[in-house]
Amino acid sequence: MSNIMEVKGKRVIVTGAAFGIGKAMTEAFLESGAEVVIVDINETALKQTADDLKGEYIMLMFHLKMQLRRSSQLLTLLWVE
Numbered sequence: 196m197s198n199i200m201e202v203k204g205k206r207v208i209v210t211g212a213a214f215g216i217g218k219a220m221t222e223a224f225l226e227s228g229a230e231v232v233i234v235d236i237n238e239t240a241l242k243q244t245a246d247d248l249k250g251e252y253i254m255l256m257f258h259l260k261m262q263l264r265r266s267s268q269l270l271t272l273l274w275v276e
Contacts, residue, residue, distance in 0.1 A: 201227075202224055202227045202228065202229040203227060203228030203229065204228060204229070204230070205229050205230070206229070206230045206231075206232065207224045207229045207230070207231050207232070208231075208232045208234060209221045209224065209231060209232070209233050209234065210234045210235070211234075211235055212233035212234060212235050212241065212244060213233075213235035213237050213240035213241045213243070213244050214235075214237075214240060214244075217233075217235070218244055221233050221244070221248065222248060222251075225248060225251075225252045226252075233245060
C-alpha cells in the first residue's frame with residue numbers, strides 16, 4: 196500500500212478484519228508500521244487471521260469478537276486510544 200497517510204506508530208481499528216478487504220487493510224496497516232486492533236463477528240476466522248499475520252509481522256495486534264451494531268460493545272474500543 197502506498198502511503199496515502201502516515202500510520203507508523205499509530206493505532207488503527209479494522210472492522211470486518213477476518214476476510215476480504217478488512218484482512219487486506221489489516222495487512223497493509225501492519226506493513227506500514229501501525230499497531231492494529233482487528234474486530235469481527237466471526238471469532239474463529241478472526242483468530243485464524245491473527246495467527247496468519249503474526250507469523251509474518253512483528254507487531255502489536257489485538258483481536259476482538261464483537262457486533263458493532265450493539266452500542267454496548269462499542270465501549271470496548273475506547274481503551275484503544
